[in-house]
Amino acid sequence: MFPSLGHGVGLRNRHSSAFLEEQPRVDFVEAIAENFMGLGGRPRAVLEKTRRDRPVVLHGVSLGIGSVEPLDPAYLTQWKALIDEVQPALISDHLCWGRAHGHYSHDLWPVPYTEECLAHVVERVSRVQDVLGRRILLENVSSYLEFRASDLTEWDFVAEVAKRADCGLLLDVNNVYVSSRNHGFDPKTYLDAIPADRVGQFHLAGHQDRGHLVIDTHEGHVSDAVWELYRHAVRRFGDVSCLIEWDEGVPELPVLLAESQKARSVAAEVSAVTPTRRNSALEATR
Amino acid sequence: MSLAEQQSQLWEWVVGTAPVRDTAVLIKAGALSPDERVNVYAEMYWLRLRDVLRDEFAQVHAVLGDENFDVLAAKYVKAHPSTHFSLNWLGQHLPAFLKAHPVDGAPWLWALAELEWARSQSFIAADSAVAPPEALGLVTPETADSVRFTLTPSVRVLRHDVDVRPLFRAIADGQSWRDVPLVAAPTALVVFRQGFTVFHDAVSDAEATALELGVNGAMLPELCEAFSEFGDDAAPRAFQAIASWVNEGMVARVEV
Numbered sequence: 001m002f003p004s005l006g007h008g009v010g011l012r013n014r015h016s017s018a019f020l021e022e023q024p025r026v027d028f029v030e031a032i033a034e035n036f037m038g039l040g041g042r043p044r045a046v047l048e049k050t051r052r053d054r055p056v057v058l059h060g061v062s063l064g065i066g067s068v069e070p071l072d073p074a075y076l077t078q079w080k081a082l083i084d085e086v087q088p089a090l091i092s093d094h095l096c097w098g099r100a101h102g103h104y105s106h107d108l109w110p111v112p113y114t115e116e117c118l119a120h121v122v123e124r125v126s127r128v129q130d131v132l133g134r135r136i137l138l139e140n141v142s143s144y145l146e147f148r149a150s151d152l153t154e155w156d157f158v159a160e161v162a163k164r165a166d167c168g169l170l171l172d173v174n175n176v177y178v179s180s181r182n183h184g185f186d187p188k189t190y191l192d193a194i195p196a197d198r199v200g201q202f203h204l205a206g207h208q209d210r211g212h213l214v215i216d217t218h219e220g221h222v223s224d225a226v227w228e229l230y231r232h233a234v235r236r237f238g239d240v241s242c243l244i245e246w247d248e249g250v251p252e253l254p255v256l257l258a259e260s261q262k263a264r265s266v267a268a269e270v271s272a273v274t275p276t277r278r279n280s281a282l283e284a285t286r
Numbered sequence: 287m288s289l290a291e292q293q294s295q296l297w298e299w300v301v302g303t304a305p306v307r308d309t310a311v312l313i314k315a316g317a318l319s320p321d322e323r324v325n326v327y328a329e330m331y332w333l334r335l336r337d338v339l340r341d342e343f344a345q346v347h348a349v350l351g352d353e354n355f356d357v358l359a360a361k362y363v364k365a366h367p368s369t370h371f372s373l374n375w376l377g378q379h380l381p382a383f384l385k386a387h388p389v390d391g392a393p394w395l396w397a398l399a400e401l402e403w404a405r406s407q408s409f410i411a412a413d414s415a416v417a418p419p420e421a422l423g424l425v426t427p428e429t430a431d432s433v434r435f436t437l438t439p440s441v442r443v444l445r446h447d448v449d450v451r452p453l454f455r456a457i458a459d460g461q462s463w464r465d466v467p468l469v470a471a472p473t474a475l476v477v478f479r480q481g482f483t484v485f486h487d488a489v490s491d492a493e494a495t496a497l498e499l500g501v502n503g504a505m506l507p508e509l510c511e512a513f514s515e516f517g518d519d520a521a522p523r524a525f526q527a528i529a530s531w532v533n534e535g536m537v538a539r540v541e542v
């Protein structure tokens with residue numbers, strides 16, 4: 001359903017010269033869509049050069065699919081224009097909300113996991129996919145609170161959105177882990193409830209462990225616990241495009257690329273011992 | 287509680303338009319109390335916006351220092367919550383906000399903020415064609431009344447009551463802004479991008495007026511009118527200015 005792009009990294013300012021002047025060895029690159037909508041100059045030139053060298057995926061942060069606030073038509077128009085220009089291999093945003101009273105929080109807040117919210121999100125995803133003319137991946141966010149009103153689990157909610165709205169999922173393995181620690185659930189139960197054919201991309205990132213609270217910082221190396229969960233994800237979902245997010249204290253490019261290589265090794269190790277879903281499907285057709 | 291009510295309530299707690307109380311009605315407890323959970327989001331909301339403003343207005347931040355800048359940022363974010371989907375626009379009202387609420391001892395700070403804002407917007411302005419020097423050949427006595435000049439989207443014109451250029455230079459060079467003598471004088475600046483590099487320079491009042499017209503596209507007679515104070519010399523002066531704009535890559539199109 002979705003292309004397997006291999007192992008990628010986010011396009012960040014600190015590495016823009018490397019992507020503009022060299023050809024860093026990375027399978028694909030993820031760019032934040034809003035940073036390029038209607039804009040040009042050097043950032044756009046870096047994106048253009050990058051996409052000539054390798055596949056690019058576009059990741060939005062402002063859709064607010066779960067917000068009650070109406071979808072912003074100007075935003076969708078610019079999204080569509082950017083997609084037409086950049087021709088990304090995948091597009092994504094978050095299963096969250098972040099707008100109210102005509103304002104943007106620029107944060108990714110969890111929604112209540114209720115039938116009311118499910119219907120709201122499903123209807124909006126369909127409209128977004130109609131406007132953009134293609135399927136979008138929705139990413140699970142990390143969260144620090146749960147609504148009293150929730151009567152579904154997060155994983156059932158996420159799975160239902162994907163099925164009913166016919167969209168894909170961007171499974172952020174670190175976010176699953178962070179939320180599992182903050183709310184006390186088994187992260188493997190979460191992964192096992194997600195329909196395997198809906199997952200079009202993985203995210204991996206570092207977090208900050210404060211004991212009673214785990215914060216999704218996108219800083220530092222991926223933790224051992226998240227690598228372990230990633231192994232479980234590869235066993236279940238197979239050879240899915242996998243991206244390292246490192247946005248705070250962004251390291252030198254070689255450090256970031258090494259983290260991406262580590263993900264490649266981990267995935268390869270898992271695939272070697274476990275025929276993954278996609279591998280076995282391939283064998284069956286040969 | 288409806289989805290709309292839940293979102294409206296959480297929004298007000300997080301952005302600080304309502305006191306954080308009775309949170310247990312909306313939010314589950316656990317290892318952290320509902321109040322603590324709301325505060326995690328409130329802190330993230332504030333720090334994200336604060337950091338964007340610190341980046342966008344690095345020179346204003348350098349002048350004010352962390353503490354005073356944060357006071358300014360907090361007041362600003364309250365007065366101007368983000369209305370645009372991109373954080374790139376968060377700071378759009380900060381220069382005007384500083385002008386309306388001047389900082390003690392630094393009444394000129396709004397002008398520095400406006401220069402920083404113009405430079406960063408010019409850096410990411412939409413790409414456009416740049417008219418080549420030959421395009422000036424389109425201007426002949428026969429076409430003079432019907433030639434239209436349009437500047438590139440990267441051009442910005444600023445008008446200040448003080449020249450902040452030496453201040454900008456000093457801070458960019460890591461020197462103390464306190465050592466820079468500021469001269470109160472009407473100053474017009476043009477900001478523009480050449481390739482990937484942003485420049486700013488002082489221009490005369492007449493040229494600034496002409497540039498302001500050219501941003502939306504202007505006919506040659508209108509541009510000459512901006513130089514009318516020079517009498518018979520208006521047309522040659524206008525043409526001289528336009529030629530320098532073309533040479534500096536500020537002109538997108540010359541159309542007859």
Ligand SMILES: [Fe+2]
Nearest residue numbers: 139172203245
């Ligand atoms: Fe993510």
